[in-house]
Amino acid sequence: MEFSVESWAPEYGSSLNLPSVEDTDDRADATVERALEEWTPIDPVGTSRPDEIAFIDGIQRIDARIWIHENGISTPAVCVSVAAGATVCTPGTATTHGVQVARALIAPASSTAGPIGTRHATYDFVPAQDATPEATYLAIHGRRTELEVGVARSVSCGLVVFDGPLRGPTDQRGVGYIKTHHKVYLPPPVQAILGDLGDGQRTPLFFLSGGPGGGRWSWYLRLPGPRVHPMSGIVRLELPGTGTAAEAVQRAEYVSACLPRFASEPHKESRAPQNLYPISGIERELRRRLGDAHLLERSLRIAAGHGT
Secondary structure (H helix, E strand, O other), X not given: OEEEEOOOOOOOOOOOOOOOOOOOOOEEEOOXXXXXXXXXXXXXXXXXXXXXXXXXXXXXXXXXXXXXXXXXXXXXXXEEEEEEEEEEEEXXXXXXXXXXXXXXXXXXXXXXXXXXXXXXXXXXXXXXXXXOHHHHHHHHHHHHHHHHHHHHHOOOOOXXXXXXXXXXXXXXXXXXXXXXXXXXXXXXXXXXXXXXXXXXXXXXXXXXXXXXXOOEEXXXXXXXXXXXXXXOOEEEEEEEOOOOHHHXXXXXXXXXXXXXXXXXXXXXXXXXXXXXXXXHHHHHHHHHHOOOHHHHHHHHHHHHHHOO
16 A cells, blocks of 8 residues: 655644544433423432542554555545543552553545554554545444443443543443533523532433433532633533333432542642543553654655555
């Protein structure tokens, strides 16, 4: 396979600056726990705390943008590094667990792309539907999700918190933790409750259906911290859409009582309080594990000169 590395720095024109993969066409049923006229902030009642909680996150980075040359036609592609891992928290301790790092060449499935081997890493071919930035992003996200699900399977914790939308919708231990809001799912009559939530309070549950992610139970929770606007400290959580509403309410109470103690503070974390301390910690470790971006790009340029 003949290829060349784009002369521009990889961060320019990044295909990753796209909307979140959070579903935006879901339909919300906000009456599964309470009727709309009965919606008020709820103080979670935590009957117990888990012995272990796993917080799982993944990161991605474009190491180089390349052009694959075949039959006089050049096709754009990217070489990326992705990583996933967990912070496992027990009373008084937090440890890094199950870190996985992968390198991938993202190129259209119709191309003749193959793995690229360099002195420092091998980029395995991962096909994208086409050459558009959207298809490239989805392929990268899919590879990252595979790593995150693999990390989740390697932990034995009873509560597994994914940073972002729910992964593995059949894993009853899993909780999706969404800290960036691209859409407010509540109907207008009860949207104002978000501004009324006190620290540690949650909304009643609602059920999301109709999106590509399948059915999920969901609710909003306010983390403790300074308020500069009504949505300060508001996160959305989601559970697999299985079981009864009563079972989902019980799980939501349990989760909502556990998470506020991990909220970060502004003098330590710029995305406080939503970027929980265990998530912030695994992010730093994953960035370190990705390796030096300039070294990897240089090794790709050398490989391009020698052919692969």
